[in-house]
Amino acid sequence: MITVNKSEQQPVFETNDSDIVVSVKDVSKKFCRDLKRSLFYGLQDIVTEISGGDRQSDRLRKREFWALRDVNFQLRRGEALGLVGSNGAGKSTLLRIISGLIHPDTGIIQVKGRVAPLIALGAGFNPILTGRENIYANMSILGLPTSEIKRRFDDVVEFAEIADALDAPVQTYSSGMAARLGFACAIHIDPDVLLIDEVLAVGDIRFKMKCHHRLAKLREQGTAFVLVSHNPHSLLNVCNTSIYLKKGQLITSGETEAVMRQYEEDLCMSGTEAAIGPLFLPEKPKSESLGLDIRAIYFKDAAGNILDTPYTGEHTYWCVECDVHDYIEDANLGISATALSGENNRVFYLTSTSDQVPLNLAPGKVELQLEMPSLGLIPGVYTSHVYVRSGVRSYDIVKTFRFTVKSERLVSNCLYYQARNWNVVQKSR
Numbered sequence: 001m002i003t004v005n006k007s008e009q010q011p012v013f014e015t016n017d018s019d020i021v022v023s024v025k026d027v028s029k030k031f032c033r034d035l036k037r038s039l040f041y042g043l044q045d046i047v048t049e050i051s052g053g054d055r056q057s058d059r060l061r062k063r064e065f066w067a068l069r070d071v072n073f074q075l076r077r078g079e080a081l082g083l084v085g086s087n088g089a090g091k092s093t094l095l096r097i098i099s100g101l102i103h104p105d106t107g108i109i110q111v112k113g114r115v116a117p118l119i120a121l122g123a124g125f126n127p128i129l130t131g132r133e134n135i136y137a138n139m140s141i142l143g144l145p146t147s148e149i150k151r152r153f154d155d156v157v158e159f160a161e162i163a164d165a166l167d168a169p170v171q172t173y174s175s176g177m178a179a180r181l182g183f184a185c186a187i188h189i190d191p192d193v194l195l196i197d198e199v200l201a202v203g204d205i206r207f208k209m210k211c212h213h214r215l216a217k218l219r220e221q222g223t224a225f226v227l228v229s230h231n232p233h234s235l236l237n238v239c240n241t242s243i244y245l246k247k248g249q250l251i252t253s254g255e256t257e258a259v260m261r262q263y264e265e266d267l268c269m270s271g272t273e274a275a276i277g278p279l280f281l282p283e284k285p286k287s288e289s290l291g292l293d294i295r296a297i298y299f300k301d302a303a304g305n306i307l308d309t310p311y312t313g314e315h316t317y318w319c320v321e322c323d324v325h326d327y328i329e330d331a332n333l334g335i336s337a338t339a340l341s342g343e344n345n346r347v348f349y350l351t352s353t354s355d356q357v358p359l360n361l362a363p364g365k366v367e368l369q370l371e372m373p374s375l376g377l378i379p380g381v382y383t384s385h386v387y388v389r390s391g392v393r394s395y396d397i398v399k400t401f402r403f404t405v406k407s408e409r410l411v412s413n414c415l416y417y418q419a420r421n422w423n424v425v426q427k428s429r
């Protein structure tokens with residue numbers, strides 16, 4: 001398990017643990033966007049190192065940026081760690097550093113045992129060599145002696161299901177075939193650490209199931225995994241702990257479900273400023289009032305508490321507080337909500353009149369409520385339109401009430417939250 005220091009959201013190191021197979025301590029990596037400059041910096045670094053100077057690895061030079069910054073975590077035998085983060089967050093860079101393909105600029109990486117990186121499709125294969133030749137080349141790069149490769153060769157071919165194409169160049173393989181071969185080579189070297197970057201997303205469902213089955217077996221035997229995926233379900237199925245990277249920084253780590261929740265919430269909110277709390281409006285001068293004035297809009301929970309933000313799936317009241325000056329019969333409360341994150345889609349438009357619920361209002365302070373037994377909105381920032389009418393007569397309207405929805409549940413891959421129960425009904429025996 002990753003141990004997390006709550007105050008800093010960085011894992012706390014436990015040394016002297018013989019089960020630790022990967023230890024990543026204060027690791028940073030910088031890149032330069034400008035190719036010419038990058039080559040120049042490379043040369044400069046080599047010269048500095050040869051002359052025994054200080055490279056000042058922890059400082060950025062012109063046009064450099066941190067692709068990873070002070071990342072810490074540990075992985076133990078048999079543990080599966082998920083890696084999430086949006087494009088460019090630094091996931092592949094981290095895997096490349098663990099696999100030894102690139103070196104960090106600062107920090108220490110310690111890896112015990114054999115690492116099998118499944119980092120990019122067909123990585124480690126030479127396209128002009130045949131499948132047969134590539135199996136030998138790839139598995140010996142991964143550290144297996146030729147005698148062992150010979151012994152395992154048939155199992156690799158059988159697992160990869162490429163017997164017919166074994167003597168064809170790998171460049172003639174489909175992406176699925178190349179992925180199958182890569183996976184087969186990696187698992188047949190008995191790795192201590194397996195690094196997987198979205199590779200399982202390629203291949204048909206049957207092969208994916210076969211891979212998952214094999215991964216579970218490897219894990220039982222003590223292989224540790226780091227799995228990068230944009231699909232929360234594959235992470236939830238495989239990894240009990242995960243880390244969330246954002247612009248190279250480790251944002252949070254811990255139990256996969258909690259990490260995914262924070263990642264999804266950030267994704268839903270991206271590009272929009274969170275809006276929090278109720279909206280209160282000033283009293284209107286009598287001359288401007290049309291007989292009913294909206295004075296506040298807010299959400300309440302089932303116990304009647306006003307909420308800063310409503311929560312997906314919870315029993316929620318959308319409340320519209322009004323000053324009513326005249327008797328109003330058949331008032332119509334209309335509420336629409338549009339998601340500001342994503343493509344600005346209107347999510348719902350509800351009116352009491354279309355639900356055939358006439359609202360009869362007497363003068364005084366009145367709270368109109370739209371009761372939602374289970375809030376269907378997923379986490380995100382929304383803007384809404386709220387009005388009170390009667391027939392064609394409009395009393396008051398608020399055009400932009402912004403609010404934020406949060407969630408304590410996982411709502412991945414959903415456009416709305418479906419309240420539900422799962423049952424088994426025994427029909428007969």
Ligand SMILES: Nc1ncnc2c1ncn2[C@@H]1O[C@H](COP(=O)(O)OP(=O)(O)OP(=O)(O)O)[C@@H](O)[C@H]1O
Pocket residue numbers: 031032033067085086087088089090091092093094
């Ligand atoms: N060799 C390189 N030279 C310059 N910049 C690089 C290099 N490799 C990666 N980067 C940059 O570093 C950042 C992190 O890249 P990385 O590939 O690790 O992200 P990622 O989280 O794996 O993204 P994705 O989900 O899109 O695969 C990105 O801004 C990327 O453009």
